Amino acid sequence: MTLHEFGHFFASILVHARQISIHHNYTSNSGEGVSLISMLFIKGAGPFVNLIIGVLFHFVCGRQTRRDAMSLFYAYMSLFGYIGFFGYLIIAPKTPGGDTGYVFYALDFPPWVMDLLAVIGVIALYILINRLMKYFVLMGSKEIIENEGERTSFVRSLILFPLIIGIIVTTLLNLPVPVTMSLIAPICGSLTILFGYGNASKRNYTLENTNDEFGEFNRFNFPLSIFFVLTIIMNRLLAEGIYVN
Numbered sequence: 001m002t003l004h005e006f007g008h009f010f011a012s013i014l015v016h017a018r019q020i021s022i023h024h025n026y027t028s029n030s031g032e033g034v035s036l037i038s039m040l041f042i043k044g045a046g047p048f049v050n051l052i053i054g055v056l057f058h059f060v061c062g063r064q065t066r067r068d069a070m071s072l073f074y075a076y077m078s079l080f081g082y083i084g085f086f087g088y089l090i091i092a093p094k095t096p097g098g099d100t101g102y103v104f105y106a107l108d109f110p111p112w113v114m115d116l117l118a119v120i121g122v123i124a125l126y127i128l129i130n131r132l133m134k135y136f137v138l139m140g141s142k143e144i145i146e147n148e149g150e151r152t153s154f155v156r157s158l159i160l161f162p163l164i165i166g167i168i169v170t171t172l173l174n175l176p177v178p179v180t181m182s183l184i185a186p187i188c189g190s191l192t193i194l195f196g197y198g199n200a201s202k203r204n205y206t207l208e209n210t211n212d213e214f215g216e217f218n219r220f221n222f223p224l225s226i227f228f229v230l231t232i233i234m235n236r237l238l239a240e241g242i243y244v245n
Helices: 002-014 036-063 069-094 099-106 111-137 142-146 148-173 180-202 222-240
Strands: 020-022 242-244
Touching: 002 020, 002 036, 002 222, 036 069, 036 099, 036 111, 069 099, 069 111, 069 180, 069 222, 099 111, 111 148, 111 180, 142 148, 148 180
Parallel strands: none
Antiparallel strands: 020 242
């Protein structure tokens, strides 16, 4: 979400918008002297950053042979990158003030085109989430994956419990919000991960590159923990806002 907002922020700077500000969950500018083309660029920059994140980390996941905490981080980054992009595509017809919605309405897309793109967004997100589930499953050892009970417990610990805790934490980190609707993203967006929960629990995957060092997976990852702490600190600093005249 922070990278999404920085996409809007730097796009605003590039087109020389005035009175730019960035916060933890939104950016703004005065709109004075900003052409329609520039505004479309600003609005589209955030979702485009999400798409880049999704594709980039999906590529990294596909090249990984080691399964550790960083692998889990890469998989979640790809998931939320895709959710950020296609989520905006899905809600665009009903949110003319949102990023993708603004672009569609400003370009005067017919309602049926917007609805079609929303449906395509749902299908694409469903497919991509289920493709990414493979990398979550392979973080278990071969013994865990082949045992139905252990696999169910493992997937629950790896996806379901973090999802519930994550929704609570990210919702709190989104406060304060400019409008109540801003809380929909961390709640509803995260829940789309459940699109792939069934496959993660039951689907048979080719068991290449499973986690042969499962004990290492449970070790405390100090660099990643520091990164998350710094991310939360940045979030709280951005709650106060950064302003560029």
